Amino acid sequence: MTDDIKVSIRNLYKIFGPDPAAALQHVYDGTTKADLLSEHGHVLGLRDINVNMRAGNITVVMGLSGSGKSTLIRHLNRLIEPTAGQIDVDGEDVLAYDEDKLRDLRRQVMSMVFQKFALLPHKSVLENAGTTLKVRGVAKREYLAEADKWINRVGLEGFGDHYPHQLSGGMQQRVGIARALTSNSPIMLMDEAFSALDPLIRTDMQDLLLELQQELHKTIVFISHDLDEALKLADHLVILKDGYVVQQGEPQHILLHPSDPYIEDFVSDINRARVLRVRSIMTPLVGEIPSNAHGEVDYDDTLESMIARSGGDTSHSYVVMKDKQPVGILDMTSLVRALVPRAAPEDGVRNY
Amino acid sequence: MAFYDSLFNSLGLRDWCDAGKTADGPVSMADLLAKAGVVKEESSFDIPFPSLDELHNACASVGQSRDVTKGVEDGFLAIKGVLRFVLDPLTQPLSWLLEFALSTIEATPWWIMFPILALVVYLASKSWKLVVFVIACLSFLAFVDHYDHAMQTLAVIYVCAFLCVLLGVPIGIAMSRSDRLQRIVIPILDMLQTLPPFVYLIPLIFLFSITEPKLYGVAIILYAIVPVIRLTDLGIRLVDKDVIEAANSFGMTDKQKLFGVQIPLALPNIMAGINQTIMMSLAMVVIASLVSAPGLGVLVLRGIRNLELGVGLVSGFGIVLLAIILDRVTKAALNRVNAAQKH
Numbered sequence: 001m002t003d004d005i006k007v008s009i010r011n012l013y014k015i016f017g018p019d020p021a022a023a024l025q026h027v028y029d030g031t032t033k034a035d036l037l038s039e040h041g042h043v044l045g046l047r048d049i050n051v052n053m054r055a056g057n058i059t060v061v062m063g064l065s066g067s068g069k070s071t072l073i074r075h076l077n078r079l080i081e082p083t084a085g086q087i088d089v090d091g092e093d094v095l096a097y098d099e100d101k102l103r104d105l106r107r108q109v110m111s112m113v114f115q116k117f118a119l120l121p122h123k124s125v126l127e128n129a130g131t132t133l134k135v136r137g138v139a140k141r142e143y144l145a146e147a148d149k150w151i152n153r154v155g156l157e158g159f160g161d162h163y164p165h166q167l168s169g170g171m172q173q174r175v176g177i178a179r180a181l182t183s184n185s186p187i188m189l190m191d192e193a194f195s196a197l198d199p200l201i202r203t204d205m206q207d208l209l210l211e212l213q214q215e216l217h218k219t220i221v222f223i224s225h226d227l228d229e230a231l232k233l234a235d236h237l238v239i240l241k242d243g244y245v246v247q248q249g250e251p252q253h254i255l256l257h258p259s260d261p262y263i264e265d266f267v268s269d270i271n272r273a274r275v276l277r278v279r280s281i282m283t284p285l286v287g288e289i290p291s292n293a294h295g296e297v298d299y300d301d302t303l304e305s306m307i308a309r310s311g312g313d314t315s316h317s318y319v320v321m322k323d324k325q326p327v328g329i330l331d332m333t334s335l336v337r338a339l340v341p342r343a344a345p346e347d348g349v350r351n352y
Numbered sequence: 353m354a355f356y357d358s359l360f361n362s363l364g365l366r367d368w369c370d371a372g373k374t375a376d377g378p379v380s381m382a383d384l385l386a387k388a389g390v391v392k393e394e395s396s397f398d399i400p401f402p403s404l405d406e407l408h409n410a411c412a413s414v415g416q417s418r419d420v421t422k423g424v425e426d427g428f429l430a431i432k433g434v435l436r437f438v439l440d441p442l443t444q445p446l447s448w449l450l451e452f453a454l455s456t457i458e459a460t461p462w463w464i465m466f467p468i469l470a471l472v473v474y475l476a477s478k479s480w481k482l483v484v485f486v487i488a489c490l491s492f493l494a495f496v497d498h499y500d501h502a503m504q505t506l507a508v509i510y511v512c513a514f515l516c517v518l519l520g521v522p523i524g525i526a527m528s529r530s531d532r533l534q535r536i537v538i539p540i541l542d543m544l545q546t547l548p549p550f551v552y553l554i555p556l557i558f559l560f561s562i563t564e565p566k567l568y569g570v571a572i573i574l575y576a577i578v579p580v581i582r583l584t585d586l587g588i589r590l591v592d593k594d595v596i597e598a599a600n601s602f603g604m605t606d607k608q609k610l611f612g613v614q615i616p617l618a619l620p621n622i623m624a625g626i627n628q629t630i631m632m633s634l635a636m637v638v639i640a641s642l643v644s645a646p647g648l649g650v651l652v653l654r655g656i657r658n659l660e661l662g663v664g665l666v667s668g669f670g671i672v673l674l675a676i677i678l679d680r681v682t683k684a685a686l687n688r689v690n691a692a693q694k695h
Binding site for chain 2: 077079102103104105106107110111112114116117118119120121122131132134135136163165183189
């Protein structure tokens with residue numbers, strides 16, 4: 001994991017309507033989304049988005065429908081043009097690109113995976129996966145060989161000659177991922193890529209993505225409306241609401257320190273034992289390793305596995321190991337305390 | 353004394369009216385009846401609509417309805433020279449194509465023609481059953497000595513439908529890419545589709561000589577080109593927006609998108625349009641026998657003109673057989689395209 005910022009979004013605004021420039025001034029002057037719609041007839045899509053996406057990280061943009069997350073991801077490869085703001089990829093301002101450079105960006109730098117798969121129904125799985133290379137003018141034999149490699153990598157050996165309609169949804173999305181990987185672009189945009197799949201298949205696909213990511217270290221921008229999915233995948237989590245960023249940061253941090261009632265509400269339904277990890281709640285090691293420790297646990301273990309291991313005994317404590325070095329102490333009492341959300345919604349009634 | 357006399361008198365236009373009176377104008381039916389002594393009784397129920405003829409009776413300076421039709425005719429004849437000068441060379445290749453197709457099909461003996469047709473049917477449909485059916489139908493037509501006429505009809509349809517596709521698909525593509533063009537073209541298509549087929553023939557007879565094949569060629573193409581244009585436009589507009597977005601996101605150029613995504617995905621609709629175009633060509637080629645189109649239509653026309661019931665019915669049945677053949681073969685091809693891109 002490196003700290004290079006691959007994609008940087010700064011002060012991004014998007015307004016839908018007949019005269020976005022005039023409406024933008026109202027937004028600068030502090031008009032809210034609802035007022036902008038009722039008084040000026042414009043829809044505020046995105047408001048003052050500032051996100052830095054690091055190379056090799058999975059940045060998950062999460063929000064409910066209408067929060068502007070799909071609009072945001074389409075700004076990165078300019079399928080949607082912003083009203084104001086700046087988008088830098090590798091330090092270059094994408095918005096200044098002319099048509100040719102933009103096309104090169106889409107061909108070489110960014111590839112996209114879609115919620116509804118968007119495969120070509122008249123092409124075989126192999127040809128679909130090779131589309132991203134084909135548009136660059138790569139010879140057929142070469143792009144089919146490359147596509148074959150990735151089709152096998154996503155677990156579709158032997159399906160190359162099938163047509164998309166012969167595959168299940170999960171398999172079709174594997175083709176979608178293979179298609180994006182075939183382009184060998186450093187950035188992958190995934191627009192609710194797993195939202196159309198069954199829960200079990202979705203988990204499979206998440207595992208597949210994490211497995212691929214361990215090997216490939218792409219910069220992935222993942223859009224999701226599912227908090228469990230977001231927490232599972234994200235290195236950096238951005239939570240959108242009504243077109244603005246409510247909170248962003250490390251997912252464990254957001255879970256333990258929600259900055260806003262909206263997010264508190266959001267995270268209260270989560271199975272915290274499964275999501276939270278030992279590293280987030282341990283106390284850093286000061287001095288010697290205590291002698292009463294019941295054993296060693298890994299830095300990245302989930303709390304769920306710890307509860308199973310301790311047999312529910314809250315008097316236990318463990319030494320936390322990272323790369324075979326002791327880095328902290330885990331006290332089971334603090335673990336149990338972390339399982340309770342700071343503010344549970346009363347009587348299950350949602351405030352938002 | 354005409355009904356509207358008083359109107360013109362009260363407006364003080366009597367002098368102007370009388371100035372338009374000419375002694376040797378064309379005689380109208382009403383004048384003849386008046387001369388013969390037939391006088392209609394007038395009551396207050398009989399207020400005539402102030403039509404041109406009625407006003408003319410009251411005021412000679414107002415023109416008659418027949419001046420309108422005459423004006424249209426004169427207008428058309430006036431621009432005919434220019435139209436002919438432009439359209440004649442433009443449509444000449446159509447004449448050549450039709451003549452070439454007709455003479456080729458005439459020169460080809462049946463024992464070569466049958467295998468060729470069987471092969472075409474097989475390539476389009478990949479179904480031996482259909483090949484057998486087509487050969488059986490053609491054998492029947494040949495058996496009752498309608499082979500030559502049927503082949504002429506097929507040749508005309510082949511040329512006209514081919515040109516319809518050649519012109520219609522690009523027009524449809526252009527329409528799908530420009531809303532403005534679509535707004536302009538759709539009323540024209542509506543007009544072409546609603547004009548009764550006979551009406552096409554009237555101006556064409558004046559434009560082209562009746563001995564030229566392009567006369568009926570143009571009539572058939574104008575009539576049959578509509579569905580292929582409409583369905584190409586529709587098909588391309590209906591292509592899944594998600595797939596188009598994906599194509600954009602991979603950096604496809606407009607050309608790659610058109611030939612790699614839009615046309616292939618619109619193909620089922622385009623094929624349905626071609627099917628309709630072929631069927632409409634068949635309908636028109638029968639009517640166009642009025643203006644010397646060869647084929648089974650000629651026999652139907654003979655049946656009507658000479659009241660030869662048997663001739664008319666047998667050739668009519670022949671047309672039905674041709675229609676079934678053409679429809680089945682194009683539908684089979686369409687189904688193959690559909691099967692290849694199920695969602």
